[in-house]
Structures are given as C-alpha cells and as structure tokens.
Amino acid sequence: MKTHNQKAWFFVLPVLFLVAFNALVPMMTVVNYSxxxxxxxxxxxxxxxxxxxxxxxxxxxxxxxxxxxxxxxLILLIEVPLGIAIALSMPRKGVWVSxxxxxxxxxxxxxxxxxxxxxxxxTLPKIGLAGYFLNDVLGVNYNMTQDPVAAWVTIIVxxxxxxxxxxxxxxxxxxxxxxxxxxxxxxxxxxxxWSIFRYIQLPKMKTVLTIxxxxxxxxxxxxxTEPFVLTGGGxxxxxxxxxxxxxKIALGQFDLGPAAAMSLIYFAITLLVSWLFYTxxxxxxxx
Amino acid sequence: xxxxxxSNLRHSYYPAPExxxxxxxxxxxxxxxxxxxxxxxxxxxxxxxxLLNIISGLLTPSEGRILFDGKDVTDWTPGRRNIxxxxxxxxxxxxxxxxxxxxxxxxxxxxxxxHIDRRVQEIARLLEVENMLDxxxxxxxxxxxQKLSMGRGLVRDDVNVVMFDEPLxxxxxxxxxxxxxxxKELHQRVKHTMIYVTHDQTEALTFADQVVVMDEGEIVQxxxxxxxxxxxxxxxxxxxxxxxxxxxxxxxxxxxxxxFQGSPVPLEGPVRADASGRxxxxxxxxxxxxxxxxxxxxxxxxxxxGRHNVVQAMVGDTKLAAIIEGDVPHKGESVKLSFxxxxxxxxxxxxxxxxx
Amino acid sequence: MQKRHIxxxxxxxxxxxxxxWLVAMSFKTTGEILSGFSLFPQTxxxxxxxxxxxxxxxxxxxxxxxxxxxxxxxxxxxxxxPAAYAFSRYNFLGDKHLFFWLLTNRMAxxxxxxxxxxxxxxxxxxxxxxxxxxxxxxxxxxxxAVWILEGFMQSIPKELDETAYVDGYSFPRFFxxxxxxxxxxGVGVAAFFCFMFSWVELLLAKTLTAVAAKPIAAxxxxxxxxxxxxxxxxxxxxxxTIIPGAIVIYFVRNYIARGFxxxxx
Numbered sequence: 001m002k003t004h005n006q007k008a009w010f011f012v013l014p015v016l017f018l019v020a021f022n023a024l025v026p027m028m029t030v031v032n033y034s035x036x037x038x039x040x041x042x043x044x045x046x047x048x049x050x051x052x053x054x055x056x057x058x059x060x061x062x063x064x065x066x067x068x069x070x071x072x073x074l075i076l077l078i079e080v081p082l083g084i085a086i087a088l089s090m091p092r093k094g095v096w097v098s099x100x101x102x103x104x105x106x107x108x109x110x111x112x113x114x115x116x117x118x119x120x121x122x123t124l125p126k127i128g129l130a131g132y133f134l135n136d137v138l139g140v141n142y143n144m145t146q147d148p149v150a151a152w153v154t155i156i157v158x159x160x161x162x163x164x165x166x167x168x169x170x171x172x173x174x175x176x177x178x179x180x181x182x183x184x185x186x187x188x189x190x191x192x193x194w195s196i197f198r199y200i201q202l203p204k205m206k207t208v209l210t211i212x213x214x215x216x217x218x219x220x221x222x223x224x225t226e227p228f229v230l231t232g233g234g235x236x237x238x239x240x241x242x243x244x245x246x247x248k249i250a251l252g253q254f255d256l257g258p259a260a261a262m263s264l265i266y267f268a269i270t271l272l273v274s275w276l277f278y279t280x281x282x283x284x285x286x287x
Numbered sequence: 288x289x290x291x292x293x294s295n296l297r298h299s300y301y302p303a304p305e306x307x308x309x310x311x312x313x314x315x316x317x318x319x320x321x322x323x324x325x326x327x328x329x330x331x332x333x334x335x336x337x338l339l340n341i342i343s344g345l346l347t348p349s350e351g352r353i354l355f356d357g358k359d360v361t362d363w364t365p366g367r368r369n370i371x372x373x374x375x376x377x378x379x380x381x382x383x384x385x386x387x388x389x390x391x392x393x394x395x396x397x398x399x400x401x402h403i404d405r406r407v408q409e410i411a412r413l414l415e416v417e418n419m420l421d422x423x424x425x426x427x428x429x430x431x432x433q434k435l436s437m438g439r440g441l442v443r444d445d446v447n448v449v450m451f452d453e454p455l456x457x458x459x460x461x462x463x464x465x466x467x468x469x470x471k472e473l474h475q476r477v478k479h480t481m482i483y484v485t486h487d488q489t490e491a492l493t494f495a496d497q498v499v500v501m502d503e504g505e506i507v508q509x510x511x512x513x514x515x516x517x518x519x520x521x522x523x524x525x526x527x528x529x530x531x532x533x534x535x536x537x538x539x540x541x542x543x544x545x546x547f548q549g550s551p552v553p554l555e556g557p558v559r560a561d562a563s564g565r566x567x568x569x570x571x572x573x574x575x576x577x578x579x580x581x582x583x584x585x586x587x588x589x590x591x592x593g594r595h596n597v598v599q600a601m602v603g604d605t606k607l608a609a610i611i612e613g614d615v616p617h618k619g620e621s622v623k624l625s626f627x628x629x630x631x632x633x634x635x636x637x638x639x640x641x642x643x
Numbered sequence: 644m645q646k647r648h649i650x651x652x653x654x655x656x657x658x659x660x661x662x663x664w665l666v667a668m669s670f671k672t673t674g675e676i677l678s679g680f681s682l683f684p685q686t687x688x689x690x691x692x693x694x695x696x697x698x699x700x701x702x703x704x705x706x707x708x709x710x711x712x713x714x715x716x717x718x719x720x721x722x723x724x725p726a727a728y729a730f731s732r733y734n735f736l737g738d739k740h741l742f743f744w745l746l747t748n749r750m751a752x753x754x755x756x757x758x759x760x761x762x763x764x765x766x767x768x769x770x771x772x773x774x775x776x777x778x779x780x781x782x783x784x785x786x787x788a789v790w791i792l793e794g795f796m797q798s799i800p801k802e803l804d805e806t807a808y809v810d811g812y813s814f815p816r817f818f819x820x821x822x823x824x825x826x827x828x829g830v831g832v833a834a835f836f837c838f839m840f841s842w843v844e845l846l847l848a849k850t851l852t853a854v855a856a857k858p859i860a861a862x863x864x865x866x867x868x869x870x871x872x873x874x875x876x877x878x879x880x881x882x883x884t885i886i887p888g889a890i891v892i893y894f895v896r897n898y899i900a901r902g903f904x905x906x907x908x
Binding site for chain 1: 340343344345364365366370371372374375376378380381382383391392395396436439440
C-alpha cells in the first residue's frame with residue numbers, strides 16, 4: 001500500500017513546472033486568440049465565441065474532421081488486428097526474437113518527415129520501386145498526385161508501415177508474459193487454438209492493447225508531418241486531415257482567431273475520445 | 288482410467304547427450320496402477336516435473352515409451368491422452384465464470400450440455416464452490432482458484448490420470464491441510480489415478496498410498512509411507528524422509544561386520560555377500576537411546592521441538608541426532624548412546640546392504 | 644522454421660522495402676535516378692554523402708539534432724525520476740488528477756502549439772537555440788518518461804526502500820546508489836523513448852529554429868523544396884537519420900518489448 005505523504009509534491013514540482021511552462025502559457029495564448037480578432041499591428045478586438053461558432057458551422061471543418069475520423073478509423077481497423085496477428089506468429093525465444101524486434105522498431109525511429117520523403121521516393125511513378133511496379137509491371141494506373149483514392153491508399157499503407165510495429169511490440173510483450181502453464185493447461189483441457197486465443201491470450205493482452213489503441217488513436221488523430229510531406233493534403237483537399245488544415249489556416253492564411261478556436265475544439269475532441277476509450281476499456285477491469 | 292506404464296524412459300534437455308549426467312531422467316521403469324494415489328517425492332531439480340510432463344505429453348522423452356493400458360501413447364498430444372494436470376500456480380480462465388471454467392474441458396470435447404451441467408454441479412459440490420458458480424473466476428481467492436484448477440481436472444469422468452505439480456505452493460499454510468484432506472477425500476470418491484508431485488514429505492506421506500522417491504533423475508524407492516520410514520532402501524530416502532532424517536554414519540566393513548569409530552555395531556541382519564564400496568550405518572534418531580553402556584558421546588545441542596527433544600551429540604568426529612523423550616542431558620555432558628539393533632542397517636554406496 | 648513464421652518474415656520484408664529503396668537511391672547519381680528504374684545502383688557513388696559531410700549547413704543539422712535530443716533526454720530523465728518515484732510510492736493531494744493531466748499533454752496536437760510556442764520562446768529570448776527545442780519537447784517526453792518509469796517502479800517492492808532506510812541510508816543516497824540501478828532497465832527504456840520522440844518530432848523543432856539550431860530533418864525539407872529534385876542527396880540525408888535510431892534500438896533490444904508496454908505487463 002502507498003503511504004500518504006504531502007511532501008511527495010516536492011518530487012513532482014520540477015515536472016510540474018516544466019510541463020506547465022510548455023502547456024499552460026501556449027494554451028493561454030491560444031485561448032486568448034480564440035476570442036479575439038486581429039488586423040495586425042498587435043491590435044486585437046474582442047470577438048466572443050464567434051470563432052467557435054463559425055468553425056463548428058463551417059463545411060470545411062466538418063470535411064476535415066470527417067476525413068480525420070475516416071483516417072483514424074481505417075488505420076485502427078488495419079493496424080490492431082494485423083499487429084496482433086504478427087505478434088501471435090512471432091517466435092517466443094532465441095536470437096530471432098531480437099532480430100525481429102529491432103527490425104520492427106526501426107520505422108518508428110525515423111524522423112516523421114523522412115518517413116514522408118521516403119514514401120514519396122518509394123511511390124514516385126517511373127522512379128520509385130512501388131510506383132514502377134504498380135504502373136509498369138502490374139499495369140495499374142497509380143498516381144498519387146492526381147488520384148485521391150491512390151493518395152488515400154498510400155497514406156494508409158504508409159501509416160501501417162510506420163506504426164503497426166507499435167501494436168506488434170505491445171501485444172508481444174503481453175504474450176510473453178503469459179506463463180507456460182496456461183498453454184499446458186489449455187492443451188490438457190483440449191482447447192482449440194481459437195479458444196486459447198480467446199480465453200488466454202486476448203485477456204492477457206488487454207492492458208497492453210488498451211495502451212496500443214490509445215496511443216494509436218492519439219497519434220493518428222494528431223498526425224501532420226508524414227501526410228503533409230507525402231501528399232501536401234492533396235490532390236485537392238482529399239487528404240487534408242485536421243492538423244494539415246489547421247496549419248494552413250494558422251500559418252498559411254494567418255487567421256489566428258479561427259485557427260486558435262479550431263485548435264481548442266480539436267484538442268477537446270482528442271481529449272474526449274481518449275477519455276471515452278480509456279474509461280470504456282477500464283470498466284471491465286473494475287468489475 | 289488406465290494403468291500407466293513407463294518403459295525405459297530417458298530424457299535429456301541437451302540435443303546430443305553424452306555422459307550419464309546429461310540426462311535429467313536416467314532410465315525410469317515404472318507402473319502406475321489404475322486408481323492409485325501416488326506421490327512423486329524428491330528435492331527440487333530431481334526430475335519430478337520432467338517425468339510429469341512426459342506422462343502428460345508436454346515433453347517427448349529422448350528414449351523409451353509410455354503406455355496407457357498397454358497402448359503406446361508416446362507420440363500422442365496431451366489433448367488426446369485425456370489426462371488432467373494441476374499446476375503450481377492456479378491456472379484459471381480469468382474472463383470466464385467459475386461455472387464456465389469447470390465446463391470448459393467438457394465443452395471442448397463436445398459433451399452434451401445436460402451431462403456437462405450434472406458434472407459441473409457435482410464437482411462444484413465436492414469442492415465446496417457451488418455458491419460461487421456465477422462469479423467471475425478472476426475475483427476468487429488463491430485457494431479457491433487452485434480448487435477451480437483441480438476441479439477442471441476432475442470434471443471429466445473418463446480422464447486417465449490427474450496430475451498435481453506441487454499444487455499447494457501458493458496456498459496459505461492454514462489452508463494447506465484443508466485442501467490436502469479435500470484431495471484425499473476426492474480421490475476416494477472419484478477413484479481416478481492421481482499423481483502428486485511434491486518436495487514436501489508431509490504432503491506426500493499424507494496424500495499417497497504409494498510414494499515414489501526420486502533423486503538426481505533416478506527412482507530410489509517405491510513404497511508405502513510406512514515402508515519408506517521403516518526401511519529406507521537408500522540413504523537418500525532415509526535422510527530425506529523423517530525429521531530429523533536418518534543418521535548416516537561412515538563406518539568400516541571388516542569380516543562382514545560394521546565398525547563405527549573403532550567399536551563393533553550390531554546390525555539388523557547379515558550383510559549381503561556382494562556388499563562392497565563406501566560403507567555407512569543408517570539409524571533413525573527415533574531408535575538412538577541414552578543408556579548405561581554404548582558409544583561415548585558429548586552432547587553439543589539440545590532442542591525442544593514440542594513432544595520430544597532432539598539431542599545432537601558428537602561421537603568422535605561424527606555428529607549424531609537422537610530423539611529423546613523424558614529427561615534430557617545438558618549441553619556439554621558426556622553420555623553413552625546405544626542403537627536399537629533391529630533398526631540398525633548397513634548401506635554400501637548408498638544402497639541398503641543388510642538382509643533380514 | 645515453422646509455417647506461421649512466414650507472417651513476421653513477410654512483414655519485415657515489407658518494412659525493409661522502402662528503407663532499402665531510400666538507401667539504394669542514396670548511392671545513385673542524379674542522372675541515374677532521373678533516367679528511369681533500376682533495382683540496384685548501376686554506378687555506385689558516394690557524392691551524395693560527400694556533399695553532406697563537407698557542407699556545414701548539412702552536417703551542422705546533424706549536430707544540432709543530436710544536441711537538442713541529448714539535452715532533452717537528460718532533462719526529462721532528471722526530473723521524471725523523482726516524480727515517478729513519488730507517484731509510485733506515495734498518495735498525495737491531487738496525485739491522480741496531476742497524473743492524468745500530465746498524460747493529456749501527449750494528446751495535444753503539436754500543430755496547436757506551433758504558433759504559441761514560437762511566440763513564447765521568442766518572448767523569453769530562446770528562439771533558435773538548442774535549449775528551446777529541448778525544453779519544448781519536454782511537453783510530451785516528460786509525461787511519457789514519468790509514465791514508463793512509474794510502471795517499472797511499481798514492480799519494485801517497497802521493502803527495498805524500507806530495508807535501505809533501516810540500514811541507515813539517507814534518501815538521496817538510497818535513490819542514487821540503490822533504487823535507480825535497480826530499475827536501470829526502466830531508465831534505459833524511458834531514455835530510449837525520450838530520444839526517439841525528440842528525434843522523430845519535427846514540427847516544433849522546425850518552428851523554434853531558424854539557422855543556429857536547425858535540425859537535420861528540417862534542412863532536408865528545405866532542400867527537397869528549394870533545390871528541386873536532388874533526390875540522391877535527400878535519400879542520403881534520410882539514410883543518415885536512420886542510423887542514430889538503429890544504434891539506440893540496439894542498446895535496448897532486450898527490453899524493447901517490455902519497454903513498449905511501458906513496464907505494464
């Protein structure tokens with residue numbers, strides 16, 4: 001059991017200070033902008049909640065939000081089952097474990113814009129490996145800069161390439177924590193492979209899968225750099241996800257008020273959905 | 288239910304074993320009679336669990352065969368052998384209810400639901416968990432969890448053997464004896480062949496009709512608890528069973544008589560003609576008494592263990608234990624010790640070398 | 644090899660393809676790249692790498708990145724260790740809320756903070772310094788480090804602390820000489836994650852720097868857009884950004900699975 005000790009606050013003060021400096025001051029700035037209008041020269045006018053209303057009513061925001069949910073939903077549907085399947089078929093001991101783990105972790109350690117650039121090079125028609133094979137060998141008409149479907153497929157495959165390993169590694173950590181006796185008991189109980197998965201492996205992976213889904217949700221919902229470098233949000237607006245749209249408004253058009261209001265709405269949605277995930281998945285544990 | 292025969296079993300965890308020491312099991316030949324309650328007793332690392340896993344089919348032996356009722360099952364999977372195993376730590380299916388846990392092995396084998404229900408209720412009653420059948424198994428106390436894993440082993444009425452691998456390790460001491468007597472009772476009711484692996488002599492002796500004592504991958508003696516105590520076939524058994532264990536005293540073998548610290552020691556019977564090698568006298572502390580005549584000894588320690596006292600004494604350079612009831616000598620006192628003749632045995636290279 | 648192992652093999656092959664293509668391209672001449680498809684470099688060239696190692700804007704990019712990533716890792720670990728200890732060992736007023744609030748900072752879209760960060764760090768006079776990027780990355784790295792370390796610390800029994808106090812250790816001495824070495828796997832993993840997220844993040848790093856502390860990845864973006872199609876050079880720079888990651892993975896390879904589970908298995 002933990003003991004009550006208010007002096008423990010001293011241990012967390014440095015963390016509190018550093019994170020608050022980075023989180024609260026900018027957050028205050030954003031809140032400040034979100035209720036004002038500026039015409040430059042540091043002149044600000046009180047605007048109330050108009051920006052919020054405008055954003056919430058704007059088709060542009062709805063479209064970006066819709067694309068964002070579509071993207072996050074698709075990558076969760078692909079990466080979670082795929083990650084579990086790969087983790088299940090990985091070796092459990094021996095040198096190959098390290099080789100697998102290191103190889104799989106590698107994409108996650110590549111700077112995000114390099115990931116975008118790498119996939120750009122990889123998919124270029126005529127020059128890229130994938131572009132060449134799809135167009136010239138398989139005869140598919142693949143050009144991501146003109147075809148929205150091709151652009152979507154590419155950013156989804158890129159994200160699966162980049163992040164499925166996170167689900168694999170988390171699931172794998174859950175799997176290796178299962179004592180051998182469980183498998184032995186299941187064998188003598190005559191359990192099928194499906195039963196073993198359903199009643200032994202899946203329950204033991206629950207905690208780590210919660211973490212995996214939460215992380216994948218948060219990160220994919222906030223994704224910016226990779227699709228920006230790869231497609232720039234195009235063709236047209238077809239791959240303009242929320243973050244890309246936000247940066248377009250904030251830095252491209254320098255509409256600080258609407259951008260700030262949009263930021264806050266965006267943050268609130270992320271927070272809300274994460275919290276829902278978190279409580280839903282923890283509800284079972286508490287019962 | 289079946290008679291289980293282990294024939295010339297050898298097992299090594301090395302891919303290419305060379306020396307005898309490479310084998311975790313060195314030539315096991317053994318029959319387990321149908322419906323018997325057996326204990327497999329030995330210190331940690333003696334090969335008990337290896338033997339158990341070979342019977343259950345989780346391990347394939349390097350050499351030798353396993354027969355169930357004369358049928359060779361060596362290459363069968365654990366599922367096909369129709370056996371049950373209870374592990375050191377309770378293995379339960381967390382997300383299922385107690386009822387579903389108990390029904391699981393039957394459902395996997397496609398047993399009809401009415402029969403499943405009957406069996407589950409019956410076993411739940413035996414284990415005294417019938418009021419928890421609807422609860423999630425993850426919320427149970429450790430002893431109830433372990434009961435549940437036992438229940439999953441017992442629920443199938445056609446099971447060939449139920450094996451217990453040190454099942455009471457994680458159970459609180461005050462619940463241990465309760466579960467132990469429960470097991471004994473269960474065996475009498477269901478009459479399955481049961482093999483109970485343990486390194487705890489009390490558990491082995493209270494549970495089993497027949498105890499198989501193992502050491503370093505070999506079976507050193509098979510017998511009833513009384514046999515093991517009364518006439519250990521090997522100094523290891525004598526030392527391992529009993530508290531304190533049998534005194535093992537290095538001695539000299541001259542003209543087929545034993546001499547300890549220069550004095551002749553009368554034995555229970557004649558020494559076998561072929562006896563040779565390192566000679567030792569085995570005498571249990573229960574049969575060492577303080578008397579007017581005998582070996583000269585100096586008391587070095589007296590411990591009161593309740594009903595009696597354990598006296599440690601030095602005879603020359605050899606330490607000896609005696610269990611004394613009534614008046615005890617003091618530390619440092621000189622006493623004379625004598626051995627009860629019909630309980631004094633000679634061991635050569637560890638093995639019993641006297642005959643009666 | 645068992646049949647099911649084909650799945651990870653295929654997956655790793657899929658992971659390696661784009662990386663292979665990047666590396667292969669970095670050894671090709673611009674002429675070869677633009678002239679059409681070739682699976683292997685026809686004429687091997689080290690020109691792209693030579694450019695990077697001789698041009699200060701390129702190699703300073705690397706030094707800048709490594710500098711701010713290292714500073715960030717050190718700061719994050721130094722402040723996260725005691726905080727994680729407090730969360731794992733004590734109850735105190737508001738501990739649960741504080742912990743949750745820390746985690747929410749990982750959920751904030753970096754894009755939201757880009758502009759305010761620029762203004763904040765300009766206001767305190769740290770714009771275009773390594774320390775600015777290092778401090779900014781603390782926003783998401785400290786919560787992560789606290790979370791990971793707390794997970795690892797919870798598996799250490801409290802008796803360890805009590806034994807040390809009974810043996811007459813002062814808290815700082817106990818913490819540094821006994822406790823931290825006991826959870827060194829966790830420290831390694833947490834440091835690895837700080838390194839990783841600081842290394843791969845670009846939006847904030849780019850926003851907070853102009854010349855003096857510009858990260859390598861930002862230099863790359865600029866080349867890609869300004870100098871037209873210098874694909875070989877871009878590929879070589881990209882290849883070089885993979886190497887530090889590969890090196891740190893190697894050091895934590897034995898803890899990597901447990902590490903990604905944040906010590907919570």
